[in-house]
Amino acid sequence: MAELTEVVERAVRNERGRIVGGLLRLCGSLGAAEDAFQEATLAALEAWRQGIPANPGAWLMTAAKNSANDARRHQAVVDAKAALLVEDEMGAAKDTIDTVSDDYLRLVFTCCHPELSTDNRIALTLKVVAGFSTEEIARAFVCSEATVSQRILRARQILEEKQVPYASPGRQELTERVAGVLGVVYAMFNEGHTAHSGALMRLDLQAEALRLGRLLCDLVPCEPEVFGLVAMMAFSAARAHTRTDVEGLPVLLSVQDRSRWNKTLLREGLMALSRARSLGGRGPHVLQAEIAAAHVTAPTWESTDWTAIVAFYDALVDATPSPVVALNRAVAVSLRDGPAEGLAALKDLEGPLSGYHLFYATRADFLERAGKDPRRDLKKALSLTTNDGERRLLERRLSNLP
Numbered sequence: 001m002a003e004l005t006e007v008v009e010r011a012v013r014n015e016r017g018r019i020v021g022g023l024l025r026l027c028g029s030l031g032a033a034e035d036a037f038q039e040a041t042l043a044a045l046e047a048w049r050q051g052i053p054a055n056p057g058a059w060l061m062t063a064a065k066n067s068a069n070d071a072r073r074h075q076a077v078v079d080a081k082a083a084l085l086v087e088d089e090m091g092a093a094k095d096t097i098d099t100v101s102d103d104y105l106r107l108v109f110t111c112c113h114p115e116l117s118t119d120n121r122i123a124l125t126l127k128v129v130a131g132f133s134t135e136e137i138a139r140a141f142v143c144s145e146a147t148v149s150q151r152i153l154r155a156r157q158i159l160e161e162k163q164v165p166y167a168s169p170g171r172q173e174l175t176e177r178v179a180g181v182l183g184v185v186y187a188m189f190n191e192g193h194t195a196h197s198g199a200l201m202r203l204d205l206q207a208e209a210l211r212l213g214r215l216l217c218d219l220v221p222c223e224p225e226v227f228g229l230v231a232m233m234a235f236s237a238a239r240a241h242t243r244t245d246v247e248g249l250p251v252l253l254s255v256q257d258r259s260r261w262n263k264t265l266l267r268e269g270l271m272a273l274s275r276a277r278s279l280g281g282r283g284p285h286v287l288q289a290e291i292a293a294a295h296v297t298a299p300t301w302e303s304t305d306w307t308a309i310v311a312f313y314d315a316l317v318d319a320t321p322s323p324v325v326a327l328n329r330a331v332a333v334s335l336r337d338g339p340a341e342g343l344a345a346l347k348d349l350e351g352p353l354s355g356y357h358l359f360y361a362t363r364a365d366f367l368e369r370a371g372k373d374p375r376r377d378l379k380k381a382l383s384l385t386t387n388d389g390e391r392r393l394l395e396r397r398l399s400n401l402p
Helices: 002-027 030-050 056-074 082-090 103-111 118-128 134-141 145-161 171-193 203-219 224-238 263-278 284-296 306-319 323-337 339-345 357-369 375-384 388-399
Strands: none
Touching: 002 030, 002 056, 002 103, 002 203, 030 056, 030 145, 103 118, 103 145, 103 171, 118 134, 118 145, 118 171, 134 145, 171 203, 171 224, 203 224, 224 263, 224 284, 263 284, 284 306, 306 323, 323 339, 323 357, 339 357, 357 375, 357 388, 375 388
């Protein structure tokens, strides 16, 4: 039974966005599409006891379509949306971006409609498209689960009230919609980079975020932030297989085996960053890509250009001031100027980051390097982390103290 549940969960994770995106065209309602997918998931838990289908994704799609058709016969969901469905079947307006043909990406653009606030767009898309739990989304936002639930509820209500169609954005609204999609892709990749629970990383989310990013590069080839985000993700994904040891514990960048980094992804990242630079990009995603590039192009940890990295962080703080960005800047400062300067840079961050385990883990590192006792901060970080790999690493750090 445990094996069956794992297979179903994996299929749901991998296929959710594609199937819900396809169903949305049929149902005309985001709620109805999600309900149909949920019914298919429950049916799979029962039917697959007799044997796992050769193509779980196709099985789920068929079951979900059947469920949606049943719902259409017995409820008035489609009738309420009939005009929208007819319009969609007749084809988009002439100024529509034709290249948004991928159902998954169409679904993301629908969830990132400008009627929604930025936070609501990201929360809804992570829930509907990527299948994140409310807890996982709360971690991405660094806020409470109640806040996330309210954002998702409000987003659904607005889409229903405004009768937002499942359609590609027009050219005039494309820039605004792309900004929202970039926020979603960025949050998705971050969760894949350091998962909320279980293994340190979720490579499936990293791969899906990169896929969406590449689609966006084809869609808006003159938007530097799109290429900046793809560059940053490619640089990070290139290191994925060196970020954990055989026990699943995190391996710090300083001791990762650089010869094992994925050369294809590194080249992709450099090409995307070069494109972003040629377009004059200096936005937040391009700056993060510059920081990542400074790391991955250094032959060794010791040869890392910390002065350049601090300068990029200074620009990033100006562009998007946030305590998490300031925390990352403090790390770079400590490596350029020493742990005492790093501690000074952390001075005003504990308040806004009091629930963030990496603040305390970082300060513990600075304290230890400065010859001070880091135990209190390590224990605080340990009490806040939910990722198994990070928890075990913190426990090891505590046990290795003299």
